[in-house]
Amino acid sequence: MSAHTPSKPASPTFAELGVAEEICEALAAQGITRTFAIQELTLPLALDGIDLIGQARTGMGKTLGFGVPLLDRVFDAADVEELDGTPRALVVVPTRELAVQVGEDLARAAGRLPLRLTTIYGGRPYEEQIEALEAGVDVVVGTPGRVIDLHQRGDLRLDRVAILVLDEADEMLDLGFLPDIEKLLTALEHKHQTMLFSATMPGPIITLARSFLQQPVHIRAEEVGASHTHATTNQVVFQAHRMDKAAITARILQAQGRGRTIIFARTKRTAADVATELAGRGFSVGSVHGDMGQPAREKSLAAFRDGTIDILVATDVAARGIDIDDVTHVINYQTPDDPMTYVHRIGRTGRAGHSGTAVTLVGYDELSKWKMINEELGLDTPEPPQWFSTSPEFFSALSIPEGAQDSVAKPRRVFGGPAAAVHSRSPRPPRGKSRR
Known part of the structure; x- marks a missing residue:
């Protein structure tokens, strides 16, 4: 006789709790x-x-x-x-x-x-x-x-x-x-x-x-001592060369099942640069950072919510107001400064019962910062692997199709911004590293 596992009782409805x-x-x-x-x-x-x-x-x-x-x-x-x-x-x-x-x-x-x-x-x-x-x-x-x-x-x-x-x-x-x-x-x-x-x-x-x-x-709403991060979020962390991060990000954006995506940068300038770089590669992208006026920021967020754009590049402060349940991917283009910033960033995906993927690109000069985050949150990845935009392990870990390229279409403009520059071929990874 097969064992019966009792199903979890359904949560009450709002009506059952007496709501108008x-x-x-x-x-x-x-x-x-x-x-x-x-x-x-x-x-x-x-x-x-x-x-x-x-x-x-x-x-x-x-x-x-x-x-x-x-x-x-x-x-x-x-x-x-x-x-x-x-x-x-x-x-x-x-x-x-x-x-x-x-x-x-x-x-x-x-x-x-x-x-x-x-x-x-x-x-x-x-x-x-x-x-x-x-x-x-x-x-x-x-x-x-x-x-x-x-x-x-x-x-x-x-x-x-x-x-x-x-x-x-x-x-x-x-x-x-x-x-x-x-x-x-x-x-x-x-x-x-x-x-x-x-x-x-x-x-x-x-x-x-x-x-x-x-x-x-x-x-x-959770047990004492529960994990700071959502169990529904798949966390992928690896070391990435600074000159290869743009190509890596372009390929992540071609992953199977990729929907709305937020890319986090530490500074306003990097956020603007990354958005321009991705637009140059043909992606539909907007940005939200402190150098933008409030109306422009609201316009970008509205476009992200209604699907006009599906990629948003943001700084931490600007992104604290993004409360959207169906963000499938978060990309930490730069390693966060502290553990709680990491938690808040990746908390933008895997929300409200949805599954999500959070990718952190650890620059070689950011490894000590990552080790602090790893130790504080008990993530068990003190030495992330070194992957490049051409590494098979990278493609496999993020379900990226074999044919993924550096660019996906003709250059666009960043949503609400100036025309995108034509993308030039991204630099090769440093010599002596396997590109397999």
Whole structure:
């Protein structure tokens, strides 16, 4: 008699957890009916107005974990004052790109609820954001600096805010926003619900939570000591010669099953150069980095989301707002500076149950940096193999067809940028190394 392995019980639906019918319908229209772990754990508490700390890695569904109960409560909770055009909920996030993404996600989840949402962040004119606030708004999503500015100018009222969400709190700490957050929390002196979400819990964030949250429930969406990285992400790490990285990347972009892809560079200049190089090889590519104006960055991200381009070259700060579930590949063109940057980068793929591939190209001068990441995260690859754009092992590890070339089409322009230069033959790998 064959042994029977019990199947894992299905997670509850949003409707089963008591979420408003209008929100359930809006989510179902997007193909979302059942909850992920962080949502299943968060919703019953958040819907009751309880303060909580949600801890889960990027890509685990945190946005709907706080967004659904926030919308539900603003719409129909007895302890939230009737809507009068002043904000009832405020979501604070670390970057402009994440503000845009969270704002769009909440708008989609709200569906036909009669709620007014607006997003405020730097890099855009004050006037248009002030006009939106004056016209009346129920839910505000914003970055710390612009939220504080508009509040201090008297344009953003916080005295009726019933729900405050601090998303990606550890990122806000890394970016130096903690004093702004403390200032904001001090301004909210009246009784309100606070939800704090963070992938990690460094000391200053724990202190912040203890100071400003009322008996918060700490929710973890994974076991204590769980891996920092998604089990659904295949991590491929190898040493690559600096002069061969462009050809290597071009071949990875021809791998079987390759869909939306994010390529990470450490500096703004490298991000721009890599995007130009790939466009010159015929790839459909855009970039997001600090030398670009905010409208241009938003245009590139929108093109990446809607499929106009399928490759995005980004720096770390710019990419923190990219919250897309179906990124198949992440390429670390340059080795990250520290372990948590590595975790955040590769967390852009293998999200929400999808599988993904994260490739790290370790330059010969980056090996010590990689060893630190490897040791901290327990990745068991202290000495990555040396592969070239012609190495059979490289082709095999990433399912690259034998006929993959340096270029795939005529030179293009980087999306939204200048015309691409005609690609010239890439340099040969250094002599004395096998090209087999």
